[in-house]
Amino acid sequence: MFGLLFSLLPMILIGYYFFTMKKGNDISWEIRRGMICPSCKENLPVNDGEFPYDPKKENIVTCISCKRDEAIDSVVGGRKHLLSKIRIYFISDKFKTVQKILLGVSCAFVLVDITCICFGIKGMSVFSNGFNTLYWVIMLIRRRYTSIKKTPQD
Numbered sequence: 001m002f003g004l005l006f007s008l009l010p011m012i013l014i015g016y017y018f019f020t021m022k023k024g025n026d027i028s029w030e031i032r033r034g035m036i037c038p039s040c041k042e043n044l045p046v047n048d049g050e051f052p053y054d055p056k057k058e059n060i061v062t063c064i065s066c067k068r069d070e071a072i073d074s075v076v077g078g079r080k081h082l083l084s085k086i087r088i089y090f091i092s093d094k095f096k097t098v099q100k101i102l103l104g105v106s107c108a109f110v111l112v113d114i115t116c117i118c119f120g121i122k123g124m125s126v127f128s129n130g131f132n133t134l135y136w137v138i139m140l141i142r143r144r145y146t147s148i149k150k151t152p153q154d
């Protein structure tokens with residue numbers, strides 16, 4: 001029973017991922033161009049007459065109030081600034097490379113799994129399922145960081 005549930009887990013996560021895609025708006029581009037704060041997801045103020053962002057360059061900016069929160073939090077030994085760094089890493093372009101590698105490894109695992117099944121070797125699905133689950137959990141975390149709830153007029 002547990003084995004069946006475990007093998008279905010990646011499927012459930014994929015389903016949930018696409019469900020969240022329908023529910024929310026992706027704002028990762030806006031965050032990466034410094035238009036929206038990655039922490040509170042509020043629009044960042046735009047300087048008058050100045051083009052606020054370069055569409056080709058990544059520039060993740062945390063708003064003043066979130067920066068202040070993180071600074072205060074780090075004084076009292078909190079982990080907000082660390083979480084903020086992790087969040088920014090997940091949103092950044094750098095992470096896209098990691099994501100591609102993870103997807104490649106994930107596909108490799110599935111291929112090895114299929115080959116093993118063809119040759120009658122059992123037990124390899126645990127690895128491919130485990131890795132697939134991990135991949136989709138990471139994707140869901142990123143999704144959480146880069147989306148906002150759709151407003152009724154969307």
Ligand SMILES: [Zn+2]
Pocket residue numbers: 037038039040041042062063064065066067
């Ligand atoms: Zn903020």
